[in-house]
Amino acid sequence: MSTTTATRPHTTTSVSVSSAQPPRTYGGWRRTHGIGLFGLGAVATAVVLACVVLPLLALSTSVRAGLVVALPCALVAALTVARFDGAPLTDVVLRRGQFAWARMRGYTSLRSGVVVEHPSAWQLPGALATTRLLSVADGRGGQFGLVHDERTGMLTATLRCASSSTWLVDSDAADGWVASWHSWLASRGFDPLVAWVAVTVDTAPEPGSTLARNVASRLHPDAPADVLALVRELVLRSPAAAADVDTRVSITFDPSRAGERLPDLADRTAEVARALTGMEAALGECGVTVLGRASAGELAGTVRTAFDPASRGDVNALLDDALPSSSGVGTCPLLAWGEAGPVAAEDSWGTYRHDSGTSVSWAWHEAPRQQVTANVLTRLLSPGRFPRRVTLLFRPLPAGAAARVLESQVNAAAFRDAYRRSQGRDATARDVADRERAVAAAREEALGAGVVLVSLYVTTTVLDSDDKTTLAAAIADTEARADQSKVRLRRLWGSQALGFATTLPAGLHPAHVAGRVLA
Template sequence: MVAVAHEIRTYGGWRRRHGIGLLGLDTTATFAALGGAVALLLLGSFVPVALLYLAPPILAAGLLCLVRIGGVPIGRIVLARWRWWWGTLRARNRYSAGVVVDHPRAFQLPGVLAPLTLISAEDGAGGRYGLVWDRRTGRLTATLRVVPASTWLADRSDADNWVASWGQWLAGLGHLPAVRWVTVTVDTAPEPGSTLADSVARVVTPDAPDTAKDILNELVQRAPAAAADVDTRVSITFDPKASPAAPRDLTEAVADIGRVLNGLESALGGCGVSVLGRATASEVAGAVRTAFDPHARGEVNRLLTRPDTDELLAWSDAGPVHAIEHTDHYEHDGGVSVSWAWHEPPRQNVHADVLSRLVAPGPFPKRITLQYRALPAAAASRVLQQEVNAAAFRAQFRRRTGRDETARDTWDSARARQAAAEEAMGAGVCLVSMYATITVTDEQQLKRALAHVEAAADAARIRLRRLWGSQAAGFATTLPCGICPADLSRRSLR
């Protein structure tokens, strides 16, 4: 008898983006610190007395920039706390919807969702789909509804092919300048029971035996405790201003997006998912509504089965009646939510099903989001070469200062060179981030829900950090609305 060993493929290579910086500072801060040090030396050589007055503020600034808590400089933490205090003082963390209003734009969503609105477009095949339009930036987000195949019921070679196809799909985004980012969300929640009850009620005939009716009724009552509502979405955010077609208005931009979506849909079918189609405007509004009000999930599912859904479920119905953002949680209609962000990816190589426990249904409504920002193909090589040069600069600086190279420094340099070599062979480059949101309808269950998510993240070799002071933004990122926290942070600094 001959034993044959089957090789199990693993995946890895994630690394945090670094610039040419010293002491944990980025490139800009490093050159600013060096320039300040040179200016201080010159000033001290000509006016030594001035050092007595400049030394205290310089020392304080150095402490704020160099001393870190959890990897974050103290200065940034102080600035964030001050901005949070100023915002709460002006009640910017509270939202209340108007009941009687006299202008059409009153039904805005809270926080970063306020400039968004929902439009409906034709898909060219006799159907319609929804587009979330950011009126501030002009970006449009379309959502594809997909059903992923289970890796537990598939051959290992099939799963490897799906991962390879997904990598090629992401690499292709680097050749589509209009695509800004892709958001993949797995939305799970306990089955409310109404979906199964409605399905059974439609098929049961009045003259059915009483015994059969009793069995079906008992099944309907017991099934929600063991069933789950799972929805997987792929939201693609487009920037019409970056499109080579240069659309002149919203109509031309929607038409151009429809053409690009056709190719992305067909290519996505080889990534281990079945594409159900583009989400309609009512389905997008329903996803937002159930996130804000978990109790409405059954009613929304019932409305989505009706032919006149677009009239009964509009964007004005998606938002909450009230919402209050706290530093560590987010209160909204019928629920309390907590959001996390990806702090550190797995350090070791992992299998293709590493996220299975994290995205699996649980006792609470949960949304796990992966966001991919593909670098343009023309810029990917330059960015990776800068990363290699930055790693070499830090290694040279350590040698000049007599410091030993740590194991993590060696690993980071090797990963930077590996990424540059893979890009030279045709691989794409993506900036990846992860966000998680869990919602409870009873605040007494919040600690249990937090432990559920954090234990699942540990099983996936992922470190999550709670979004202190940014709970509303994290909550919105997991919705099919095209929100990107990295873009929001850059926008706030302008």
């Protein structure tokens, strides 16, 4: 997983040099780097320095002792510095060992059942096991769903949105949407309740059941036979050319950071409901139409279709039938959180098999290095042959933390530059560009901009009835779309289950699960 920093609301823009104004571009993303040698972090650098100092100390005692200590130190230093596919070799070996141990203990397999009798029978797998679904009042006479993480106490609400295409409006309107989105993220940095925001675009081929059901209810029995035959043929052919697109904005709240103490769960959910009112109103200026807050049934249905893609049509039918009830809330007793998980799941090194589907997940390794336009992710987000979920995670930093993070990045860049000069080596073009971006980000933050930690996750799924050639085609399709979107993806080897769960509206952040979120 790679996390980058981005400043907001200031973005890099192109300057008009002629009467025809060129499209506005955006950039300035960079990976976070620590102070260390050879691109290593602080801990790895300390290990390498210790491997250099210890043989010298032993050599001062005797030559034999120096040689005995030098051999293991050289091996440790080589393993620390070596990289495989851009990742430290020690991390790869450690991850391999942890995955092998988890497989030996049976932690990578889930075998549930239709009839089971123990307290944890209906828990979701993996990192989702500590979550439960709540249905709470929204203060306006309705109900909406909240995912409660019982381990951390965090609450996640999801807003259903209908996005507008940047190709259907002029460039000024699209630039205004981007600026409004930056302002919306900037205001989240001043809200202590918000932990992070996840924007997910879920696309899949239309199963055809919704269209068939809607058309069948409108057919007149006395209509001409040839007309009925034509309409039914159109219904049969339409799913191949139609797509099911769902846009969600999931906001994760940390009630422990509230200004006043919230003693019980009811007070925390009420505070979240109040905070959501202003947020969803401001989202309307970001190029999306907020359709409402996702109900508990809709959240359970989303998770159910992710684990069992063959049930998409049935789940859509249940949700459509539930819409008229309870004042439009969409209560559906057949879609419960415990029943949304898979009956069986298998987490392998490079894939995740669950019920009727097999999924592959990626995280971005590097954001676009060049300036890009507002529609740079269009190819990655567009519907295709296979179900795909793309999630952008935004973690706004408070003002104090933002200043410390950017200052440490500037100091790290200066340290690496000084070390290269001491070694008589010239800085590469990428090193120069990285330092300039770090300094520019710190300058913009000093002028009032905020900082967001950004990461991107992609999951594509194929039906189990498909062969291995279809899975390879889905993988190639996703990676090709990412290349066209100027994004470098890295497959989540050994973490497929977590990558899969991250793209669901459950409020998971992989860095938080691993305990590596900046304080």
